[in-house]
Every structure is written in C-alpha cells, then in structure tokens.
Amino acid sequence: MESRYNPRQVEEKWYRFWEENEFFHVQPDSGKQPYCIVIPPPNVTGILHMGHALNNTIQDILIRWKRMQGYCTLWIPGTDHAGIATQNVVERQLAKEGLSREDLGREKFLQRVWEWKEKYGSTIVNQLRKLGASCDWRRERFTMDDGLSEAVITAFIQLFNRGLIYRGNYIINWCPRCKTALADEEVEYQEQEGFLYYLKYPVIGEKRKFVTVATTRPETMLGDVAVAVHPDDERYEFLKDKKLLLPLMKRELVIVKDEIVDPEFGTGAVKVTPAHDPADFEIALRHKLKPVIVMDQAGKMNENAGKYKGLDRFEARKQIIKDLESQELVEKIEPYIHSVGHCYRCNTVIEPYISRQWFVKMRPLAKPAIKVVKDGKIKFYPPRWEKVYLHWMENIKDWCISRQIWWGHRIPVYYCRNCWREESEYDFTPKDVNSLKGVIVSAVKPERCPECGGNDFIQDEDVLDTWFSSWLWPFSTMGWPKIKKRSPHSIKEGEKLNDLDYFYPTSTLVTAQEILFFWVARMIMAGMEFIGEEPFRDVYIHGTVRDEKGRKMSKSLGNIIDPLEIIQEYGADALRFSLISITAMGQDVYLSRDKFISGRNFTNKIWNAARFLIMNIGELKEIRIDRVSVFDAWILTVLNQLITDVNQSLSEYNFNESASLLYEFFWHKFCDWYIEIKKKDLYSGDELKSTQAKIILIYILDNILRLLHPFMPFITEEIWQKIKPFLPLAYSSLGKEYRDFPTIMIATWPEVDDRIHDPRSVELMSRVIEIIQAIRNIRAELNVPPAKKINVILAGEDGEILDLFDRNREYIMPLATLDDIEIHRQDIERPDGSAFGTAGRVNIYLLLQGIIDIQKEKQRLRDKREKFYQDLENVVAKLENKEFIAKANPQVVAKVRERKKELEGAIQELNSILDSL
RNA sequence: GGGCGGGUAGUUCAGUGGGAGAACGCCUCGCUUACAACGAGGAGGUCGAAGGUUCAAUUCCUUCCCCGCCCACCA
Numbered sequence: 001m002e003s004r005y006n007p008r009q010v011e012e013k014w015y016r017f018w019e020e021n022e023f024f025h026v027q028p029d030s031g032k033q034p035y036c037i038v039i040p041p042p043n044v045t046g047i048l049h050m051g052h053a054l055n056n057t058i059q060d061i062l063i064r065w066k067r068m069q070g071y072c073t074l075w076i077p078g079t080d081h082a083g084i085a086t087q088n089v090v091e092r093q094l095a096k097e098g099l100s101r102e103d104l105g106r107e108k109f110l111q112r113v114w115e116w117k118e119k120y121g122s123t124i125v126n127q128l129r130k131l132g133a134s135c136d137w138r139r140e141r142f143t144m145d146d147g148l149s150e151a152v153i154t155a156f157i158q159l160f161n162r163g164l165i166y167r168g169n170y171i172i173n174w175c176p177r178c179k180t181a182l183a184d185e186e187v188e189y190q191e192q193e194g195f196l197y198y199l200k201y202p203v204i205g206e207k208r209k210f211v212t213v214a215t216t217r218p219e220t221m222l223g224d225v226a227v228a229v230h231p232d233d234e235r236y237e238f239l240k241d242k243k244l245l246l247p248l249m250k251r252e253l254v255i256v257k258d259e260i261v262d263p264e265f266g267t268g269a270v271k272v273t274p275a276h277d278p279a280d281f282e283i284a285l286r287h288k289l290k291p292v293i294v295m296d297q298a299g300k301m302n303e304n305a306g307k308y309k310g311l312d313r314f315e316a317r318k319q320i321i322k323d324l325e326s327q328e329l330v331e332k333i334e335p336y337i338h339s340v341g342h343c344y345r346c347n348t349v350i351e352p353y354i355s356r357q358w359f360v361k362m363r364p365l366a367k368p369a370i371k372v373v374k375d376g377k378i379k380f381y382p383p384r385w386e387k388v389y390l391h392w393m394e395n396i397k398d399w400c401i402s403r404q405i406w407w408g409h410r411i412p413v414y415y416c417r418n419c420w421r422e423e424s425e426y427d428f429t430p431k432d433v434n435s436l437k438g439v440i441v442s443a444v445k446p447e448r449c450p451e452c453g454g455n456d457f458i459q460d461e462d463v464l465d466t467w468f469s470s471w472l473w474p475f476s477t478m479g480w481p482k483i484k485k486r487s488p489h490s491i492k493e494g495e496k497l498n499d500l501d502y503f504y505p506t507s508t509l510v511t512a513q514e515i516l517f518f519w520v521a522r523m524i525m526a527g528m529e530f531i532g533e534e535p536f537r538d539v540y541i542h543g544t545v546r547d548e549k550g551r552k553m554s555k556s557l558g559n560i561i562d563p564l565e566i567i568q569e570y571g572a573d574a575l576r577f578s579l580i581s582i583t584a585m586g587q588d589v590y591l592s593r594d595k596f597i598s599g600r601n602f603t604n605k606i607w608n609a610a611r612f613l614i615m616n617i618g619e620l621k622e623i624r625i626d627r628v629s630v631f632d633a634w635i636l637t638v639l640n641q642l643i644t645d646v647n648q649s650l651s652e653y654n655f656n657e658s659a660s661l662l663y664e665f666f667w668h669k670f671c672d673w674y675i676e677i678k679k680k681d682l683y684s685g686d687e688l689k690s691t692q693a694k695i696i697l698i699y700i701l702d703n704i705l706r707l708l709h710p711f712m713p714f715i716t717e718e719i720w721q722k723i724k725p726f727l728p729l730a731y732s733s734l735g736k737e738y739r740d741f742p743t744i745m746i747a748t749w750p751e752v753d754d755r756i757h758d759p760r761s762v763e764l765m766s767r768v769i770e771i772i773q774a775i776r777n778i779r780a781e782l783n784v785p786p787a788k789k790i791n792v793i794l795a796g797e798d799g800e801i802l803d804l805f806d807r808n809r810e811y812i813m814p815l816a817t818l819d820d821i822e823i824h825r826q827d828i829e830r831p832d833g834s835a836f837g838t839a840g841r842v843n844i845y846l847l848l849q850g851i852i853d854i855q856k857e858k859q860r861l862r863d864k865r866e867k868f869y870q871d872l873e874n875v876v877a878k879l880e881n882k883e884f885i886a887k888a889n890p891q892v893v894a895k896v897r898e899r900k901k902e903l904e905g906a907i908q909e910l911n912s913i914l915d916s917l
Numbered sequence: 918g919g920g921c922g923g924g925u926a927g928u929u930c931a932g933u934g935g936g937a938g939a940a941c942g943c944c945u946c947g948c949u950u951a952c953a954a955c956g957a958g959g960a961g962g963u964c965g966a967a968g969g970u971u972c973a974a975u976u977c978c979u980u981c982c983c984c985g986c987c988c989a990c991c992a
Contacts, residue, residue: 003952189988196992214992228992260990270992279990338991384921388987391920395988513987543922544986581940584931587922588985595929597954598940604954612951656931660939675951773958780958786947817949817957905960 001614001722005607007571010718015129023745024136026074028502035071036503037063038474038536039135040511040519041143043082044117045089048127050545050553050591051512053563054583057576058542058655059510060133064710065650066507067134068749074503075134076477077125078141081117083408083466084178084345090116090407106406113407117142127564132572132713134745141477143469144409151476152409152469153443155530160441164361167436169428171274171281172400174353175343176299176313180404181357182343183465184397185517187350189339196336197321198267200329201227201244204252211236211244212331214266216338217276218324219316222249222305223294226272228283231257233268247329248320249306256287275354285428291354297404299351313351358402358411358462366396368528369521378524381540381653382586385516392517399522401465408463414440418454471522474506474535485531500531509536512544513586540653543588553591566596573712574599580711581659602663603715606708609671610719613697616682620698622729623691630804631811632696633761635674638665639703640752641762646707659711666704673769673815674700680811695730702727703750713745720744767801767840768812774839775816778846781913782835782857789817793831793845795824801842836916858917865910872903 018024028034037059042052059075067073090113091101101109125140141148159165173182197218200210211227224246229236236255244253253272260279261270274284274291284291294305301308301316308316324330341350370393372378373386380386402411420438440446440457448455469476475485478499485500505527511520520539527535546552553560566575578599583589628636642665649657674697681693701723709716721744731738741747775792784790794805805812806823813821830836833849848854878884878896 001951004954005952216992261992266992272992277990277992279992282990336991388921391988516987546985578940582930587930590929592929594941601954605952608952608955610951615951660931664939671951672956776957777959780946783946786957787949814949902960 001607001611003608003611005571005604005715007573007603007714008568011130011132011567011572011714014714014717015132018134018743018745019129019137021742022138023743024075024134025138026072026136028497028499029072030497030502032070032072034074034503034507035063035066036074036076036506037508037510038076038477038506039078040509040515041078041080041141041470041473042124043085044079044121044124044142045082045086046079046124048124048131048563050561050563050579050589052124052128053131053575054542054545054579054589055510055512056128056131056133057579058540058583059508060131060576060713061580061650061655061710062508062510063134064713064745065749067745068706068709068747070748072502074136074139076139076141077128077133077135077137078473078477079121079125079143080466080470081142081144081408083403083405083463084180086113086117087405087407088178088345101406109406130564130567130572132576134713139477143466143473143476147479147482148469148472148476149409150443150482151472151480152464153412154481155468155472155526156412156464157441157443158530159360162364164364165358166361167356167358169354169356169423170359170400171278171352171354172357173341173350174297174355175346175348176295176297176351177346177348178343178405179297181353181355181400181402182350183400183467186344187341188344188347189341191337192340194336194338194340196266196334196338198331198333199247199271199324200331201247201253201271202329203239204243204245206242210329211239211269212267213269213271215271216336217317218320219301219308219313220273220276220294221246221271221320222301222308222316223273223275223292224249224251224253224271225274225284225289225292226254226256226287228256228258228261228270228272229268230261230263231259233261233263235263235268247324247327254289256283256289258283258286276352278352281352281354293354295351295353297353357400360399360401362396362398362525365525365529366393369393369524372524372528372534378534378536379538381538384586385513385539385541389516389521393521399465401468402460402462403465404461405463408466409469411460411462411464412441412443413460414442414446414457415460416440416449416452416454417456417458419449419452467518467522470519471526472530474509474523474527475500475504475531478504480530485533504531505534506536508538508540510540510542513541514544516541538653541586542583543586545589545591561591561593566593570596570600571603571714573715574603577602577659577711580655581663582656584656585654602667603712605667605671606712606715606719609666609675610701610723612675613694613701614722617694617698617723617726620694620726620729621687621691623688623695623733625692625695625733625735628696628756630761630764630808631674631677633756633758634765635670635696635700636753636756637758637762638669639700639750640757643703643707643750643752662704662708662711666708670700670704673765676815677811680814692733694726695733698723698726698730699734702730706744706747706750709744709747717744720747764801764804767798767842768804771801771805771839771842771844772812772816774837774844775818775846778835778837778844778916779816782846782848782852782917784846784848784852787817788851789819790851791820791822791847792816792818793822793824793828793834793847794842795826795828795845796842797826798841799825801840854917858914861910861914861917865907865914868903868907868910872900872907875900875903 039059040055063073063075094100104112128135156165173184173187175182194216196214196216198212198214199218199221200212203209203211213227215221227244239255242255246253256272260283261268272280272283272289274281274289275293276295292304294301295313296302299313301311301313303309308319311319321330342348343350370390373389380389416438437451438449440449445457480500483498483500485504491497491501509520523535527533544552563575574596578596582595642661645661646658649661678693678697681689684690705716705720728738739748794802802823802825805821809821827843831845831847833854834845834847837844875896879900
C-alpha cells in the first residue's frame with residue numbers, strides 16, 4: 001500500500017463493481033421495510049455544480065445508511081427535460097449555424113433537440129456516478145419518456161375533467177427573448193437603479209391644467225386607457241366628469257376611482273395600462289376598460305404605438321421622454337430603485353403582457369396539501385419552512401401552465417377547424433373549455449367533432465410548463481398512470497406489490513430552498529390529487545452553496561468551484577466529507593477551495609491507519625477473548641456511544657454533526673490514543689497479546705469503516721475489501737456472529753453491543769489522557785527534547801488512577817516518552833531538580849536533573865521575562881503619553897494596547913512556569 | 918411593507934441556561950519504522966449593541982444596529 005491515498009485508482013473501480021453487480025437495484029420486498037428517495041431531477045442540460053454535489057451527497061448518505069440498516073432501499077434517478085433551458089441551448093447551437101428554430105420548423109427542430117439529448121443528456125448522470133451516488137440506474141427516468149409523458153397527459157385530462165383547467169386572455173409574465181409566457185415563480189426580481197418619470201397629462205377643456213402621473217416605464221403610456229385615483233382623494237375631486245388627454249397619442253382617458261391606489265405614493269394618480277401591468281389589468285376588469293396592447297411578442301412597439309411602431313421598448317422609452325420633454329409634459333425625473341422582473345432562464349426583463357394562456361385553478365388543489373402538512377404527515381427540516389410553505393399555499397394563485405415553446409409536452413387539446421371560432425382577444429372571462437364549441441380535450445387526436453361531426457383538427461400549439469411534469473415525479477417514475485397504488489387491505493396475502501404499493505409515499509425529499517414553490521409544494525398537491533396520499537414524509541431543505549463572499553455561484557461571476565475538479569484533485573470522498581462537514585441544517589454554505597483540504601487530509605489519515613494495521617496483521621489465529629483491558633473497554637464503549645450518536649444525528653438530519661463525531665472518534669480517539677497504546681502489544685512478541693490487539697483493532701476498524709461508508713463510500717470499500725479476509729476470525733474471537741457480504745455497501749450497519757458497556761473505563765481514560773497531556777505540556781514548555789526519555793513521579797490521593805498507571809506503565813510510558821513512572825499513593829515533597837504540574841487530583845513531578853540544566857533554564861526564563869518587562873515598561877509609558885494618545889492613529893493605539901495585554905499574559909505565564917521549577 | 922436566516926478565534930463556521938469549540942491559518946519543537954497531507958505543545962474570543970428574566974445568559978425575552986434571503990398589485 002502506498003503511503004498516500006490515491007482516490008483516482010479506486011473510485012472508478014468500485015463504482016463499476018457496484019453498478020455491474022446491481023447492488024443499487026431493488027424490487028419491492030415485503031419482508032423488509034421500504035426506504036425510498038426520488039432524486040430532484042437535474043436538467044438534462046445540467047452539469048454537476050456544488051449545489052448538486054451537496055444535494056446528492058446528502059441523499060446518498062441517507063440511502064447508503066438505510067440500505068446498510070437493512071431497509072429495502074430505492075433511490076430513483078432521472079433528468080428533467082427543462083423546456084425553456086434546453087430549447088435555449090439548442091437554439092444557441094442553431095444560431096451558430098445561422099439558423100433559427102423557425103427556419104427548421106417544429107418537427108425538425110424537435111428532432112434536433114432529441115439528438116442533442118441523446119448526445120449530451122447523460123452528462124450529468126455520469127457525473128453523479130463520479131460522486132458515488134448509489135441510484136438504481138435501471139429505473140432511470142426522463143420527464144419526456146413515454147411513460148412520463150402519458151402521466152402528464154393523464155394528469156391534464158383529470159384536472160380538466162374536474163373543472164380545474166381553464167383557458168383565458170389574461171395578463172401574464174412574458175419573456176420577449178424566449179417569446180413565451182412564464183409562471184409567476186419563474187420571474188426573478190432584481191433591485192435596479194432606474195428612474196421615476198413624472199408625466200403631465202392635460203385636462204381636457206381646461207387650460208394649463210394637468211394631472212401628473214408617475215411611472216417607471218414611460219413607454220407603456222401609449223397603452224394608457226385611464227387614470228386612477230383613490231376614491232377619497234380630495235385633490236382630484238375637480239376631475240369629476242372631466243377627461244384627460246393622453247399626450248403623443250391624442251387619446252381621451254377617463255378617470256376611475258379605485259381603492260388600490262395609494263394616495264401617498266407619487267402624485268396619488270396612476271396611469272392605467274391594462275395590457276402591460278398586472279395591477280392595471282385588474283383595475284381595467286373592475287371598471288370595464290378595454291386594454292390597448294402596444295407591444296409585440298418580441299418587446300417591440302406595435303401598430304397601436306403610432307409613430308413608435310417598430311422601436312424596441314427601451315428605445316421607445318428614450319424617444320417618448322424626449323418628445324414629452326419638448327412639449328414640456330415631463331414634470332421631473334427622479335432616480336429610483338425598484339425591483340424589476342427577469343426571466344429565470346435568460347435574464348431578459350420580463351414584460352407583463354396580455355395573452356391567451358392555459359391555467360390551473362390552484363385553490364382546490366392547495367386545500368388537501370395544506371391539511372396534510374398541518375396534520376403533521378409531512379415534516380419539514382428545518383421546521384421553519386413549514387410556515388413559508390403554508391403562507392404560500394394559503395395565498396396561492398392560479399398557475400399559468402402554457403408555454404409558447406416547442407420542447408415539452410404538447411397540450412392535449414384539439415380544435416375543430418370546422419366549428420371552432422377563436423374567442424375575441426378582448427374577452428377576459430376565463431373559459432371553461434367544455435363550454436367552447438369545437439374544442440376537444442383528448443389524449444390522442446379525436447376522430448370526429450362531437451359538435452359538427454367534422455374530422456379536421458389542429459392541436460394546440462403550446463406546450464406545458466416543465467414543472468407540469470416535474471410535479472408528478474414521485475409517482476410518474478413509479479409507473480403511474482399504468483400502475484395504480486392500491487390500498488393495503490385490497491392486496492391479497494402473498495400478492496406481488498408494485499412500486500407504488502410499496503415505495504409510495506417516499507421517505508425523504510432532499511432539496512434546495514429555491515424550488516420549494518416550484519416543485520415541493522406542487523408535488524404535494526399532485527400527490528394528494530392524483531394518488532390521494534402525500535408524496536413524501538420528510539422534506540429536508542438544505543442551504544444554498546455560495547462562494548466565500550456569499551454570492552451564488554454562477555458562470556457569469558466566474559466564482560464557480562467545479563466539483564469534478566475537486567474530485568479529480570482530492571477524490572469524491574474528500575469532496576463529500578468536506579461538504580457535509582460544513583453543512584449545518586438548512587444553513588447556506590460559503591465555500592472556498594481550501595475547505596476541501598480537511599476532507600482530503602482525513603481520507604489520507606484513514607488510509608494510513610488502515611495501512612498500518614494491514615501491514616502489522618500478518619497471520620491471524622483464532623483465540624478466545626473474554627477479558628479485555630481498560631483501554632479495550634474504553635474504545636469499545638466509546639464505539640458504542642458513537643453508533644448511538646451517529647444514528648441519532650442522522651435521523652435528525654444533522655449531517656455535519658455525524659461527520660464530526662466520526663472524524664473525532666477516528667482521528668482523535670482511535671488513531672491518537674488507541675492505536676498508539678496498542679503498538680506496545682503489537683510489538684511485544686507475545687503472540688497472545690499481539691493477536692488480541694490485532695483482533696480488536698481490526699474489529700474497530702471494520703465498525704468505523706461501516707459507519708463512515710455512507711459518507712465516504714470509495715475509500716471505505718477499498719480498505720474494507722482488504723481487511724475482509726480477517727473479519728470472520730476477528731468476529732468469532734470476540735464471540736460475535738459474522739455475516740459475509742460481497743461489498744461493504746450492503747454489509748450490516750453496526751449495532752450497539754450491550755455486553756461491552758463500561759462507562760467507568762471512559763471516565764478513567766479521560767483522566768489518563770489528562771495526565772499525559774499535562775506531562776507533555778511541561779516538557780514542551782521547558783524545552784525538553786521530544787525524544788528524550790525522562791522519569792516522572794505521580795503522587796496524590798487518587799488511588800484508582802495511580803493504580804491504573806502502575807499496572808499499565810508499559811503502555812503509558814511511550815505516550816509521554818517516559819523512561820519510568822514512580823507512583824506514590826500520597827503526596828510527597830517535591831524532589832530537587834523537578835518540574836511540577838497537576839492534573840485533577842494527581843501531582844506530577846518531572847525529574848529533570850541531568851536532563852536539562854535547571855538553573856540555566858531558570859535563568860533563560862528570567863531573562864526572557866526581563867525582556868518582556870522592559871517592553872511592557874515602554875508600552876505603558878507610551879500609553880501614558882497624552883501627546884501620543886491624542887495624535888496617534890486610533891488603530892495604532894489599539895495595537896499598542898493589544899501588545900500590552902500580550903506582554904502581561906506572557907509574563908504571567910513565565911511566572912507560573914518558574915514557580916513550577 | 919411583511920416574513921425568515923445570520924452576526925462566536927485571523928478566516929470560514931459548529932454549539933450550548935452553568936466547563937467557550939472545530940477546520941484552515943499562525944507560533945515553538947520533532948522527518949520517533951501508519952501518516953510531514955504527520956506528531957507533540959501553544960497563542961488567539963467582554964459569543965453584534967443595550968436592556969430584561971434567572972442563583973446563573975453567548976444561549977431565553979424585548980429593543981436597536983449591520984449582512985443575506987424570501988414574499989408583496991414598490992405606479
């Protein structure tokens with residue numbers, strides 16, 4: 001074995017071994033308890049970033065832990081077709097060839113997207129393999145697979161039949177670049193510096209009278225149809241029966257009174273642009289105003305914009321202000337910070353826009369989804385997310401599900417060419433599609449129109465929002481709708497369970513806070529609606545991975561730390577362990593490259609400890625171990641405690657705590673103390689002693705490897721396979737049953753052994769450690785060469801610990817580089833030439849006569865102290881100098897004060913060392 | 918405007934009604950046959966500020982100040 005762990009050599013090997021032997025694959029097993037996680041499907045366009053790495057490490061830890069505990073454990077992987085994102089990627093590719101999707105046409109374009117998917121779509125799942133994710137790849141799904149597409153269509157039709165789907169002209173969020181509608185959640189608001197423009201609208205029939213309105217988007221004035229004021233606003237009483245003139249367009253505007261207007265804001269008068277502002281749209285509905293659409297789908301001004309037709313919206317803004325200024329109709333322009341909506345896929349400024357879209361009525365779906373959380377059937381970790389969830393659910397708005405793109409599930413609605421008439425674009429009443437003539441909702445193209453008997457149909461051009469397939473993920477991946485979940489009592493004894501019967505509801509959902517509304521909330525609604533049961537029991541929401549400055553990692557900021565690079569450099573185990581160590585429940589993770597060093601160092605430590613044991617193990621003979629030393633009892637008891645604590649923290653999703661427990665035990669108990677103590681036996685030449693030592697060392701190593709395996713799957717497997725041949729013998733020597741497994745990943749999870757439970761040994765050992773550390777401390781402070789063996793006298797009333805030292809002197813002496821220990825069961829007078837220290841109720845005398853020159857050492861320390869005194873005097877003088885205090889930079893003064901404290905501390909310390917000599 | 922999270926060592930962060938911790942960095946000593954990616958020792962913090970509850974507060978309560986996030990019809 002090499003002295004350094006080399007992850008590259010082992011990771012690929014073991015992953016292939018696991019996957020080829022199908023250790024990840026399971027079928028429902030009624031003899032076991034199920035444990036199931038569905039992966040938050042990454043976008044097919046995705047490449048593994050730290051957020052994925054964290055998310056999937058957490059899932060893999062849970063899965064591997066439960067699998068070893070004996071659950072029938074299933075982790076379903078897959079990818080999301082990510083409608084807009086994927087379409088954008090392929091469109092960019094086409095653009096390089098000078099083509100647009102329109103050039104290709106719908107069919108050819110979709111073919112191109114599928115080709116892209118076949119070629120690049122498995123990038124991210126292969127990267128998950130590198131991370132060590134133990135997904136059941138035989139069940140890998142894609143949201144546009146046949147089965148999942150069927151689920152989407154079925155869900156749409158079911159909602160339609162329940163009257164929960166409607167079509168309507170409504171104001172929605174429009175991305176002028178993607179040329180599609182977006183759901184409210186798909187808009188990202190960013191604070192931006194802009195201007196608030198105060199525009200003067202002349203009052204008709206009055207000379208030199210104006211109403212001033214404020215707006216951040218002057219170009220929308222072209223679509224103004226009214227000005228609204230608060231009903232109680234007396235300032236505008238004079239406008240009764242008056243109208244305003246819309247400048248530039250010479251259109252008459254009515255005055256409407258509406259409660260929504262805040263008299264405090266701006267001038268208290270609001271221009272009303274129903275076609276381009278959601279609030280104005282609502283006002284228009286209330287007052288029966290007809291909207292004027294002044295932009296096209298690309299965000300350019302249209303024919304309703306008069307002479308501004310063809311201008312981009314931002315160009316138009318400049319031009320309009322210029323024109324208004326020349327007519328002296330701009331009262332003022334103030335700098336203004338406001339939040340502007342951006343497309344979450346391409347970051348273009350969103351335009352509120354009236355268009356015909358499909359919607360889902362959400363209130364009826366939200367109701368059971370609220371109840372199931374309130375009833376405690378779904379628990380959030382950390383719990384604060386429950387409030388966030390409920391607040392959103394209780395104020396839920398209808399979901400715009402249609403998208404004007406091509407890549408996705410096409411809406412299963414057909415229009416009869418013969419009898420269907422498109423409703424007016426100014427008809428704003430939501431349409432129950434059943435009431436529309438010639439509109440047919442159907443999974444397949446209908447044969448005949450039920451209205452007129454026609455047989456010529458066109459399908460709706462739109463596709464469904466990506467999340468309309470994602471929200472079905474927990475059960476569509478299990479075969480719904482072909483497979484149905486049956487109620488437990490309808491299943492006959494011995495009858496085969498299907499995946500839904502067995503694995504649904506899944507156990508834990510592990511996800512990021514960003515998609516709580518997008519995905520988590522909607523999955524709960526879908527689960528209740530389509531299966532009648534919650535989709536998961538626990539929701540663990542981890543934090544966002546950010547850079548060291550707290551910014552999100554993004555390509556444009558160039559602050560990405562690539563997990564694959566970290567894997568290449570330090571190994572997947574180091575990446576996983578480091579990530580998990582710094583992830584406190586639900587807290588954001590601030591990451592920098594050096595965070596991974598501690599994980600890498602830990603893998604190396606594990607490697608070398610194992611290397612040491614394997615090198616020393618030689619041949620092992622079976623013996624009967626029925627008596628163990630206090631040290632053995634200590635490590636076995638601490639191991640018991642570790643098992644309990646790791647189970648506890650994992651079941652509470654305190655992953656960082658589990659990680660630090662394991663780290664602490666392995667490094668600072670097992671390596672620092674237990675192995676060091678056992679070296680005596682290993683090197684003793686006494687076969688019984690060395691065999692017993694080997695057996696317990698191997699046994700502990702086996703246990704810790706199993707406990708570490710969920711966190712660090714690769715290195716634990718590599719080492720475990722090397723020690724595996726010795727395990728049957730080690731187990732039987734300890735009187736334990738050993739079960740053989742081909743891989744550690746399905747080996748049994750360690751259990752607490754009640755036969756070995758000796759809290760007394762733990763108490764004693766902590767005092768032993770304390771005394772040894774005190775000895776080392778004195779040695780270091782007095783400059784005793786680390787390799788120089790010395791004698792120590794321990795004296796005092798603590799008979800118990802003194803006995804322990806007495807009996808185990810040969811184990812303890814190497815730990816402190818001692819030549820001999822002399823024990824006195826009562827205190828003694830301090831011998832000449834000794835240094836003094838205490839630990840608990842034990843006095844420690846280090847016999848340094850002849851080792852160091854005590855007088856000389858004393859003199860050295862006194863000299864040192866003298867120097868400090870002089871420095872201190874100078875510092876104090878400086879601080880008492882009023883001129884200095886008055887003139888000097890406060891930072892300098894603070895530094896001098898700090899130095900004073902430092903010196904005082906150092907002097908005090910030297911005094912205490914001198915006292916002990 | 919409403920809500921949430923955070924402010925603890927030089928840095929990044931755990932944690933707790935009674936003893937202040939880890940990693941990385943720093944200082945001293947040591948390449949002692951598992952590991953220098955190591956070992957031994959050490960320095961370093963009025964736990965954001967002010968009040969209150971308590972025998973006891975970094976921890977619980979109130980107010981305030983900074984940082985971050987989410988939600989909202991910020992015209």
